Amino acid sequence: MKSIEQIVLGAAIEFLTKGEFGWLCTVVKTFGASPRPLGSMLAMDSRGVVFGSLSGGCIEEELLDKLRRGELAATHPEILEYGVSAEENERFGLPCGGRMQILVEPLAPSAEFCILLGELCNALDHRRAKRRQVNIGTGQWQLEDITECEPLSITGNVLVQDFGPRYRLLLIGANELARCISEIALAMDYRVIVCDPREDRRDQWAVTGAELSASMPDDAVSEFADPYTAVITLTHDPRIDDMALMQALTESLFYVGALGSVRTSEKRRQRLKQLDISDEQIDRLYAPVGLPIGSKSAMEIALAIMAQLTQLRSTASKARTVNGG
Structure with missing residues (x-):
């Protein structure tokens, strides 16, 4: 059985190798109570097929609406914030006072992204830990081997996210x-x-x-x-x-x-x-x-x-x- 990270990353590889554009969405900050923990991921292709979960439904629907309106990140990553008001909390099903920041990364059907995603999946398949660093301004990735996983963090303009074997x-x-x-x-x-x-x-x-x-x-x-x-x-x-x-x-x-x-x-x-x-x-x-x-x-x-x-x-x-x- 595969972890949810393996399922999400594997789905991204599959639609990219078919030549389809897509997005990788990650919970990068939470404030108060949130429906999904830090680091939760979702992959979505250009047809609106979703793999993984960020909130259990409501935020996913909002991302799909943005996709249909052509408002989803096209060339560079962007951070979206949800739950900034009581109305948004109710609309997105967030607990009172809960807020989330979602990093939305556009994935172009290129050999580079397929190789990077494949390297992550291979590490998880073989129970090795891996760290990815994302320049939020440019969307550039870097991967490195690690021995222990640390919580997701953003320092300056760089996201640091560790992927470890499923327990x-x-x-x-x-x-x-x-x-x-x-x-x-x-x-x-x-x-x-x-x-x-x-x-x-x-x-x-x-x-x-x-x-x-x-x-x-x-x-x-x-x-x-x-x-x-x-x-x-x-x-x-x-x-x-x-x-x-x-x-x-x-x-x-x-x-x-x-x-x-x-x-x-x-x-x-x-x-x-x-x-x-x-x-x-x-x-x-x-x-x-x-x-x-x-x-x-x-x-x-x-x-x-x-x-x-x-x-x-x-x-x-x-x-x-x-x-x-």
Whole structure:
């Protein structure tokens, strides 16, 4: 499954290679509440076919109206602002006080744009991070490889936008909790892989969109391990969970978590120490998994887990902004 960025960029490549003119539209600033986060993208061809989303419909319709009137950026990028009045908030479906700035970039059917877009797509396909810098005055692009993604920013007349791999969630154990986590994670645009070596558990799995793996847990962790992947063990069977954790705690992963009570988690840590996992590696383990919100049901626990992942991603993003940008 592809991320929304891959879908948008791929659509732009497709209409450009057919010789059609188009536009790439990006949310570059938000003020107050906004329907879509910073960096959300949309591609639109000269026929008015839209790929991606900026607001859920209303701003897209306004852009289409501009296209029909011949008022959309033709030669150079332009920044459009929405929500500057209460009337506009109501018209575009923005929350009270919410404002958005959209960068509209005209894309000519040239080899240059196809190559640049193709380079971005190729990086995402191979789970590499890429930064694009756009001169808002001229529309000129520059691409460079990066190791960590930072939030979108505009400095002077230059847009800096980082593209990173889609976050993945590897769940060990195909059970009811895995189903609940999968449903929330898929809605949040995670790629979800559920690994369970037990055939009877795999036969009962029925969540559309979540991939199913019959690999041994340590092999699955090795296959998917990278800094944009989280691994969570859910089986309550130490023979399965510990196998995954032994591998996961030695890998460069975004997050490693394990289901269980405080007492169970402490016993797990002691077992891992006996299996030659270092104290430093064990300290990376989130167990009990999830934020302590008093969750009891499977869906409540799933919510606590996904909330913790969201919190950690947000904290990491803010830290990078303070320290590096």
